[in-house]
Amino acid sequence: MNFDLSEEQKMLAEQANALLADRSPFDHLRGLIDRGAEWDEPLWRELAEMGFLGAAIPEAYGGLGLSALDLGVLAAEFGRANAAVPFFSSIVLAAEAILMAGSDEQKAEWLPKLASGEVVATLAYSEGPGRLAPASVGFADGKVTGVKAPVADAGIADIALVLADAGLAIVRLDAAGVVRTKLEAFDHLRCHYRIDFQGAPGELLAKPIDMSALFDRAAVQAAFEATGAAEACLLMARDYALERQIFGRSLASYQAIKHKLADIAVQVELLRSNAYFAGWAASESPGELPAAAAAARLTAVSAFEEAARENLQVHGGIGYTQEANCHFFYRRERLLAVHIGNRDYWAARLIQHIPTSQAEAA
């Protein structure tokens, strides 16, 4: 057993961390919000050049052919930086869906462009509160009809994979019959849209897709993203408390603060451990993936939730200002908590997949 990241993976993380720290500091995020930017396009181009976008896309399709765990290492850094890029939509969900259900031709057409960042894709699955992946949108005669909302990153995406009654359909979002309406999104750095498909031209992915399997794989990446983000909150709170003097001593010297942050540190380590295992299982032990992904997902939501909330709380009044950096994570956290299924969904998924042998004995 060697249950740690490899030296290469640690270097990959450092590389991504250094780039993001330089290109996407919090003041830069504030600037994007002030300008009403849809995304951080220059950063996206750089991530593409570094090979990060195609990290887990097979070499045959223009990627680096790395593993889910390698991609997770990158996702953790995107989470830590709260980067304003459509990584989750375009790479984690769309590229993965094409890999799972596309024909060789479809893979050859789209994956190299997703890896190079030339095309941005999104997955249009939600249709409002209710089932996670409903398919009431119709697909007939090459045309897509119906409404998907909200759809993340749809303002900048070139294509959407639309979950329709007949399967996942690739739709070009600049085509006739596609009407995008921007929604006011809770996370100011990830824009969301309603898309009305009015007989828009679409092309079905060649194979039927198991959406729950797609979400399992996505949950691994979301867990890594939450690991980086929760850790960022924990350290931000710790650093602020160390600096802040109150009643003649460091705020960090009070047990009320120490114990709160210690509990979050525990949650972050349990999450990181689950993310490692799920990342490993994704390629090395697929039979264990549904339970591992669900466990990672549940600990991701609880750890990041606590970290984002208590980070702001430890900051006190300054935490409520735009000037402080707590709000980026406070908003991103809710996004991560609800996309690809809330806890209700993942608790059910986990219970359904807990190996009975484990419940009985080792």
Place this chain on the structure above:
Amino acid sequence: MDFNDTPEEAAFRAEARAWLSANAPAHVVPQAAVLDDAEEVERGKAWQRAVHDGGYAGITLPRALGGRGGSVIEAVVFSEEEARYNLPKGPYIGIGLGMAIPVIAKHGTDAQREGFIAPTLRGELTWCQLFSEPSAGSDLANLRTKAVRDGDDWIVNGQKVWSSWAHRSDWGILVVRTDPTVPKHKGLTFFVVDMKSPGIDIRPIRQISGASDFNETFLTDVRIPDANRIGAVGEGWACCMTVLMGERLGSGSHKSAVGPLLDLAAATPSQSGGNALDSGSVRLALAQAYAEEQGGRYFEARLRTMVSRGENPGALAGMIKLAYAGRLQRTTGLALELRGQDGIAPAPEDTATRQIQQDYIWSTVMRIAGGADEVLRNQIAERVLGMPGDVRADKDMPFDQII
């Protein structure tokens, strides 16, 4: 990263498994068996003797000290395989292997290593821990039991508490105050004490569980030869740290504690119709607990990887117990609630609910023993996160001037 055994680990596992399947069954204690303490200790000694003769005692201990000279991972693999059998391995064996041997190996003299380590590995000596006192628990260095030098002996007076299995132990590891005029951590000295020494009076503590696993041990003019002092006079605190570092290693068992509660919930009718596991709140609470339990399991794998590289996980190791103890209390408490009034008074044949009652009681011990929740949180905050230490009003004060 690889969660599976390396070829070497797999070979060792196969070897250990084969040896266990040939030797363990004769020592297994049937689940329903109720042994008296004396018999349980005798069986424990017999199993330890068998482990020793098989070459698996003291796996990480150097060969020169009678151990196997193996790796941490081998020790983990062996304990995982051993945990498949219900073997008599209580504190009477664990304290000797996990506490007495490490402290004697590190701080003892050659004569002490020779005299104590091999017999303990052979299961001939059982040990208890004489550390805590009525006014020295989390603040262990506040202990008041004192030893005064008298020729070649020390004369010890005081009271120890929470000494598991002291009534069935041959020897005890003991920390006492030898100099009350210096600050509290500096005036301590470490001994091993023959539990049959005159002046030792062991009284069982009646616990909230109804059982008496723990004792209070009174020491009245107990003479301990200076030859049984471990480490230098005044080095007692360093010895205690050696002991407590070893206390948090896992048992090796990967049995899920939450899994059976999920099964129980699925088999328990709900007060609002259907079964208890149909309820969203129950599903979420148990699924979340299961997810955290898995996280703890993989976190242990990460810590073992660190240890196998010679790194010291330090306060990170406390995270596992901190998470486990609270989870045990929350989940067993929930399970009793799901059983309705049967959670309080189960039918005679309902052994599952009775076990959960016992676990719910036991969870209170887990939250206090081996580092209370609050102590562990402090350690994590200070040593992992680098936050300031607590205000310690008596830290630099001579002990005899502390009110």
